[in-house]
Amino acid sequence: MRMAAVSAVAALSLGTGAGLAQASSAPVAATQPVSVAEQAEARQLARAVLDGSQGGRLSDVERAELERIAAGEAATASRWKAIKEAFSKVSGFGKAIAGKYSDFKAWYDGLSWWQKAPLRAITPGMALLDIYNMLRGM
Numbered sequence: 001m002r003m004a005a006v007s008a009v010a011a012l013s014l015g016t017g018a019g020l021a022q023a024s025s026a027p028v029a030a031t032q033p034v035s036v037a038e039q040a041e042a043r044q045l046a047r048a049v050l051d052g053s054q055g056g057r058l059s060d061v062e063r064a065e066l067e068r069i070a071a072g073e074a075a076t077a078s079r080w081k082a083i084k085e086a087f088s089k090v091s092g093f094g095k096a097i098a099g100k101y102s103d104f105k106a107w108y109d110g111l112s113w114w115q116k117a118p119l120r121a122i123t124p125g126m127a128l129l130d131i132y133n134m135l136r137g138m
Contacts, residue, residue: 046070080134086122087135090115097135104132 046069049055058066087093096107108116108128123131 043070043072083122083131084135086119087131090119097132101129101132104128 046066050058050063050066050070055063087097090111092107096104105128108119111119
């Protein structure tokens with residue numbers, strides 16, 4: 001759960017795309033500008049996680065990343081690398097991404113809510129088709 005919080009804050013600091021419920025055939029750009037409002041929200045979320053009950057359970061790496069975000073520094077890791085890592089942790093991802101979009105969608109739709117929660121957190125506002133297209137290209 002704490003990785004989901006760290007991932008969500010990192011995703012916000014790196015930018016957002018189109019809605020998950022939307023369908024689009026065009027891939028999302030790997031880097032997108034982050035608005036001042038999104039940066040402020042990421043800083044607030046990072047500070048809330050650090051100061052909240054989850055703060056004491058963070059690893060040194062997680063704490064350092066959240067402190068960088070809370071201080072207003074942009075995360076240096078590739079946004080898509082973080083997204084791929086999050087999806088790769090879910091069983092069946094390799095087979096799903098190797099197939100057609102319909103296979104990937106069926107795999108995703110079959111996930112439980114607690115498996116989808118961290119994936120949604122790291123891909124706020126992104127269309128599933130865009131995620132599929134970018135992960136296939138990696």
